[in-house]
Amino acid sequence: MQQQGPMTKPAGTGTASTNEQLLTFIVDGEEYGVDILRVQEIRSWSNPMPIPNTPHYIKGVINIRGDVVAIADLRERLGLPSLQYGATTVVVVLRVGGGQRERVMGVIVDAMSDVTSVPQAAIKTPPSFKSSHEGSLAKGIVTLENKMITILDVDMIFDVSSGSLVPTA
Numbered sequence: 001m002q003q004q005g006p007m008t009k010p011a012g013t014g015t016a017s018t019n020e021q022l023l024t025f026i027v028d029g030e031e032y033g034v035d036i037l038r039v040q041e042i043r044s045w046s047n048p049m050p051i052p053n054t055p056h057y058i059k060g061v062i063n064i065r066g067d068v069v070a071i072a073d074l075r076e077r078l079g080l081p082s083l084q085y086g087a088t089t090v091v092v093v094l095r096v097g098g099g100q101r102e103r104v105m106g107v108i109v110d111a112m113s114d115v116t117s118v119p120q121a122a123i124k125t126p127p128s129f130k131s132s133h134e135g136s137l138a139k140g141i142v143t144l145e146n147k148m149i150t151i152l153d154v155d156m157i158f159d160v161s162s163g164s165l166v167p168t169a
Contacts, residue, residue, distance in 0.1 A: 020120055024113035024149055025092060028080045031113055031149045038094050038154045040104055042112065045089040059108065067104055069093065074107040077157055083110065094154050105158050118142050123151065
């Protein structure tokens with residue numbers, strides 16, 4: 001079942017050259033965002049079919065219109081404790097770049113937030129930590145109206161650079 005929610009809201013009033021549109025969602029009480037142009041759809045939670053020998057944060061695969069789509073628990077990918085999935089849990093289906101072509105993969109998030117227009121000048125580079133590879137999951141941080149949004153690097157969530165999580169079909 002697809003959830004319409006934020007995807008049907010009109011885009012912000014700013015120009016495309018000065019603003020970036022983010023789909024924002026909540027994970028462990030914090031707000032995260034991804035470039036809205038990378039979002040394919042938002043789906044209500046359903047159990048994926050487990051796949052053996054995958055990283056702990058990959059919960060399995062689901063069938064979306066004939067395509068096998070890997071599903072990652074974003075909480076676990078971020079190193080946060082797992083949480084039982086509930087009524088607000090959704091899967092954000094993303095277009096992920098890697099290799100020769102784009103793939104479709106999904107992330108499990110605690111709840112949806114909104115579509116947010118962010119001035120590009122407000123996006124700051126996140127701090128880097130030499131001892132942590134996970135720092136590369138954030139590609140930017142923005143502060144708006146007393147809240148911070150971490151902008152995630154969609155491709156790094158699945159670490160498509162290694163090719164290990166990119167389905168071959």
